[in-house]
Amino acid sequence: KAGVTQTPRYLIKTRGQQVTLSCSPISGHRSVSWYQQTPGQGLQFLFEYFSETQRNKGNFPGRFSGRQFSNSRSEMNVSTLELGDSALYLCASRGQTNTEAFFGQGTRLTVV
Amino acid sequence: KNEVEQSPQNLTAQEGEFITINCSYSVGISALHWLQQHPGGGIVSLFMLSSGKKKHGRLIATINIQEKHSSLHITASHPRDSAVYICAVQRNYGGSQGNLIFGKGTKLSVKP
Numbered sequence A: 001k002a003g004v005t006q007t008p009r010y011l012i013k014t015r016g017q018q019v020t021l022s023c024s025p026i027s028g029h030r031s032v033s034w035y036q037q038t039p040g041q042g043l044q045f046l047f048e049y050f051s052e053t054q055r056n057k058g059n060f061p062g063r064f065s066g067r068q069f070s071n072s073r074s075e076m077n078v079s080t081l082e083l084g085d086s087a088l089y090l091c092a093s094r095g096q097t098n099t100e101a102f103f104g105q106g107t108r109l110t111v112v
Numbered sequence B: 001k002n003e004v005e006q007s008p009q010n011l012t013a014q015e016g017e018f019i020t021i022n023c024s025y026s027v028g029i030s031a032l033h034w035l036q037q038h039p040g041g042g043i044v045s046l047f048m049l050s051s052g053k054k055k056h057g058r059l060i061a062t063i064n065i066q067e068k069h070s071s072l073h074i075t076a077s078h079p080r081d082s083a084v085y086i087c088a089v090q091r092n093y094g095g096s097q098g099n100l101i102f103g104k105g106t107k108l109s110v111k112p
Helices: none
Strands: A005-007 A010-013 A019-024 A031-038 A042-050 A053-057 A064-068 A074-078 A087-094 A107-111 B004-007 B010-014 B019-025 B029-037 B043-049 B052-056 B059-064 B069-074 B083-091 B100-102 B106-111
Touching: A005 A087, A010 A019, A019 A087, A019 A107, A031 A074, A031 B100, A042 A064, A042 A074, A042 B100, A053 A064, A074 A087, B004 B083, B010 B019, B019 B029, B019 B083, B019 B106, B029 B069, B043 B052, B043 B059, B043 B069, B069 B083
Parallel strands: A010 A107, B010 B106
Antiparallel strands: A005 A019, A019 A074, A031 A042, A031 A087, A042 A053, A064 A074, A087 A107, B004 B019, B019 B069, B029 B043, B029 B083, B052 B059, B059 B069, B083 B100, B083 B106
């Protein structure tokens, strides 16, 4: 079984631009969660999607959004990028609720 | 105060030593995860547990729900165990299970 795939792995953007990150979960997994990791704040929950519906959202501004497609692939979008958005963005997929989470390798976003 | 506290923050050990990393939490949970993150970013799920003890190879994880405490033990440590170990808890309210709350991580370095 292929693991969780995130693309791209690395990205450099300029302040004010927008960015879209992609996550392909393990085949058959319907839950995809997104997390932001920074040196100062550690790992923080962004949002979770299940069967194309957002089930929960973390404490992030509205510039951060996401969606999930019918094949369970998910995208997250950050608009009007700020320097502080530079981080490692990780997604994780699960088969059912309350089961082990499988993480992707992450997308490292640098905003200059 | 953080909802998930890990100790120690940094740990240096000699190869072969027995290692313990601790995690305390202050919220009601349905499960606790131990994760491993190597340089480069990818996260691997080591254990998910809601009671008792689990063992996988040289790794053992225990949880005491009443005391809201979990430990990760590594027996016969090896330089390849060098990584950041992260404790994450899953709240026990209904609905979304994707919202993990993370500790700050323990950076382990095992010297040959």
